[in-house]
Every structure is written in structure tokens, then in C-alpha cells.
Amino acid sequence: MAAAPSVSSSITVRLEVRARPTAVSELTAAIEHAGGIVTALDVTSSGHERIGVDVTCATLGEEHAGQIVTALRALAGVTVDRVSDRTFLLHLGGKLSIESKVPIRNRDDLSMVYTPGVARVCEAIAARPEDARNLTIKRNTIAVVTDGTAVLGLGDIGPLAALPVMEGKAALFKRFADIDAFPIALDTTDVDQIVETVCAIAPVFAGINLEDISAPRCFEIEARLRERLDIPVFHDDQHGTAIVALAALTNALTVVGKRIEAVRIVMSGAGAAGTAVLKLLLAAGARDVVVCDIEGVVHPERPGLHASLRWTAEHTNPRGVTGTLVGALAGADVFIGLSAPDILTGDDIATMAPDSIVFAMANPRPEVDADDAAQHAAIVGTGRSDFANQINNVLAFPGVFRGLLDAQSHRVTDDLLLAAARALAAVVSPDELNPTYIVPSVFHPDVTSRVAAAVEKAARAGQPRRHDLGGSGASMGAGFDALGDAAPAADWSI
Numbered sequence: 001m002a003a004a005p006s007v008s009s010s011i012t013v014r015l016e017v018r019a020r021p022t023a024v025s026e027l028t029a030a031i032e033h034a035g036g037i038v039t040a041l042d043v044t045s046s047g048h049e050r051i052g053v054d055v056t057c058a059t060l061g062e063e064h065a066g067q068i069v070t071a072l073r074a075l076a077g078v079t080v081d082r083v084s085d086r087t088f089l090l091h092l093g094g095k096l097s098i099e100s101k102v103p104i105r106n107r108d109d110l111s112m113v114y115t116p117g118v119a120r121v122c123e124a125i126a127a128r129p130e131d132a133r134n135l136t137i138k139r140n141t142i143a144v145v146t147d148g149t150a151v152l153g154l155g156d157i158g159p160l161a162a163l164p165v166m167e168g169k170a171a172l173f174k175r176f177a178d179i180d181a182f183p184i185a186l187d188t189t190d191v192d193q194i195v196e197t198v199c200a201i202a203p204v205f206a207g208i209n210l211e212d213i214s215a216p217r218c219f220e221i222e223a224r225l226r227e228r229l230d231i232p233v234f235h236d237d238q239h240g241t242a243i244v245a246l247a248a249l250t251n252a253l254t255v256v257g258k259r260i261e262a263v264r265i266v267m268s269g270a271g272a273a274g275t276a277v278l279k280l281l282l283a284a285g286a287r288d289v290v291v292c293d294i295e296g297v298v299h300p301e302r303p304g305l306h307a308s309l310r311w312t313a314e315h316t317n318p319r320g321v322t323g324t325l326v327g328a329l330a331g332a333d334v335f336i337g338l339s340a341p342d343i344l345t346g347d348d349i350a351t352m353a354p355d356s357i358v359f360a361m362a363n364p365r366p367e368v369d370a371d372d373a374a375q376h377a378a379i380v381g382t383g384r385s386d387f388a389n390q391i392n393n394v395l396a397f398p399g400v401f402r403g404l405l406d407a408q409s410h411r412v413t414d415d416l417l418l419a420a421a422r423a424l425a426a427v428v429s430p431d432e433l434n435p436t437y438i439v440p441s442v443f444h445p446d447v448t449s450r451v452a453a454a455v456e457k458a459a460r461a462g463q464p465r466r467h468d469l470g471g472s473g474a475s476m477g478a479g480f481d482a483l484g485d486a487a488p489a490a491d492w493s494i
Helices: 023-033 062-073 086-091 107-113 117-127 129-135 158-177 191-204 217-228 236-256 272-283 307-315 325-329 346-350 370-374 397-406 414-427 447-460
Strands: 006-018 037-046 050-059 078-085 141-146 180-185 207-210 233-235 264-268 288-293 334-337 357-360 379-382
Touching (some): 006 037, 107 117, 117 129, 141 158, 141 191, 158 447, 207 397, 217 272, 233 397, 236 272, 236 334, 236 397, 236 414, 264 325, 272 288, 272 414, 346 370, 357 370, 370 379, 397 414, 397 447, 414 447
Parallel strands (some): 264 288
Antiparallel strands (some): 037 050
């Protein structure tokens, strides 16, 4: 798969150019000849002899950007003033800020926002801790927690280097679901310390989003946190991936006219994401799933089978397949990759059943070249934004947490994950569905609201009906929680 210039590696070059009719065309021709793509050109100043120009272009990366700048410097009458990396400029000073929701204009405001007025609110929460959801940021705030051990495709780069990713995740929560998310990058990889730290900070938050924690530790961390906390714990690398993969597969199967109960599925990857996708596929009705890792097909008799794979070995592979990924793929209807780049070829995909489905989700390079796969498969999806059918977690996690917070949920269940996947799949209407459009765009206006509504409904199902928090009216939280309902009288109600 040939790399293409990307806006994620774009630069802006500030130049001084001798004023002449061909000045602009010479600049753009030099950049394009060097393999860049000009995306903007602005004249910033002008004189009788020279003009100032800012040229923005997409590149293949830092080395390629340097080659483009060298080509510009070689032009007669051109002086390079400075070069700015647009991505680094965007991250300068971080991508998040904290702002007050209430004005502090005078002493009256100060006395209510802080002392002495705030003491009354503290006393109310001390008397009824559940009112913290109404009277503090807890109502709409989650923690995005990592230890930096499995960051994107970069691996174990540590908590500081992981922080830009966590900031970005928090920005996405705000943009797509109006959730206040705060990045927590922990300087420890010890499971006990991570669990204790998250439990210690949990009072501030209404949910915990675990992010980029390596397997198999992530499984234990999530399980122990779910056991100890009364707020939902969601590992996006696992469950976000699973939701979007199942939604995509649901629509892909509709396009090719197959049923999940009847298809043969082969998976590459038995880590955090692969295991979560597997479990949700089984919950959705899949019956014939073969899982492979770097050692080949996972099965109970495989020598040296790691303990973390025991559950997978016992709940998959009903036909007793052994051997390699390539061998298992022959005759399969579906391939789902959550592993490593370039492990399959187009010829391997050609051995699959007619009307096959390929989801090659390794990033930035998928398990098989998407163009090669498309020569043989009916539907191809990847994790990349430059191909059709991008299977991207951002389609899931904003809506999932919006629904969890709105339901004031305490846990995440399989029913909730299935509801999210079905809702996401349904965003693509039957009239829109085709081999190149099985999942909606991350900017589709209905994605978050539809997923959130389905998650909220699933989260509330089976829970006791939530009465007005005030009961007799003694609670300071009663009127606030019951906006629009018949709230008991309270002197601070709004």
C-alpha cells in the first residue's frame, strides 16, 4: 500500500519571494514535483520588490517535509523564513483547558462559589453522598486512564508520551458527546497500584475509560475495578473496538446476504481487542469462530498455550482447526484482523468463501493491503481514514458514555454493548447500505445520539425505578434531579 501525503504531517512554510508573475506557480510546482500536496497558499505581505507567502502542504513525514523545504530553498529569488509543523503547533500547550461554568464578578459570586456558601453544599453532600452527581462535576465527568504500555501502534512508550493521545481522547468526548473527560496518565505498570490509584480518585468521576493498557494486565485491571467501583468501567481498546466491529459486521452480512449464526469467522489477534471482539461476536450469535495469534490457531491441545488464551481455546473452534492463519482462512466467510501488518496477501484472501468479508484493522498498516483484498473480497474494512469502511472506536465510545452517564449507570454489561452495536449499525439506513458504506462517518449527526439512547435504555433495563431523590423533601438534591417532574419542595430548587 503506497503511502500518501497526509494532513497529519502537514507543514506551513513562510517564504519571501521575488515579486514576479510566475512566483506562485513556481512554488506550487516545486512542492508537487517533490511529492507534496499544496493545501493552502496565502500572501502575507507585499512590497514593490518582494512578497511574503505562507504555503501549507501535506507531506509523507518529517524526512519528506525536509526534502520539500530543500526544494523551495533551491528556487531562485526564494528565501525560507521559517517552517512550522501544523500538528505540533496544534498540540502546543496541550489540547485541553479548564474553565469555570459560573461567573465570579463580585463578592456575592465569590461567597457562593467558594466560602462561606460552598460549605452548605459540602454539608448536603456529606448527608447524602448520591447528591454529588447533581452538585459537582461528577455528573458529567469521566477519567481517561492509561499507563502508556500499549499506545496506538507505538507500544510501550510510557505515561508522558501517552499524554497527547489521552488529551485527544478527552477532546473527542467533548466534541461528540459533550462529556468532560480528564486524562490520567499513571507512572506505574503494577496492576495493584493502578487499581488502588483509580479507586482512590474515583469519587470525582461518573465513569472510568481505560485506554492503551497492554494485555493481559488490562483484563485483570478492568475486572478488579468493576468489582470495586460503583461507576461503569469501560476499556475502549476492548469494548469500543468490539462494538464498532460488530456493527460493521452486522451491516456487511446484510449486504452479502449471510447470517452471523451460519458464517465461518477467522480472527487474527488474541489480545485485548481481539478477545473483546470475540466475546461480543459470540454474544451476538456467532458459532464458528477460529482465533489465531502469532503461534497459529488457538486450540486446547496447542503446546505451551498461555493461560490468558485458555478461555478462548475452550469457547471457539468447534471444528477443531489447527495449523496456521493462512490455512484456517481457506473457505472462511469473514476475516477480522486485530494483530499485525502485512501478514496476509491477496492470494490468501482469494481462498476464502464467495462474497467474503475482510476487516483488516491493524494500524497504520493493515493485515492485508486493502486494494489487494478488494480484488477478492466483497467487502473490505480497515482502521484507516483513507479507505472506505473505517472501523473507528470514535463511533462508539462517546455515545456509550453519554448513555451511561444519562442513566447514572453503575456497570457495563454485554446487553449494553450489544445494544450499542445494533444502534450504530442502524444509523446506516437500508437505502444507504452498500459494500463501501457499512458504517457511518464519525461526523454523522445521529451517531452519538442513537448509540447513547440505546445504551441508556439498556442500562436502565432491570434497574429499580429511580424515584425523586428528595423523598420527603429533606434532600438538598431533590429539586435539581427532578427537573420537569413533580419535585418535592426545597428552598434551592430551580
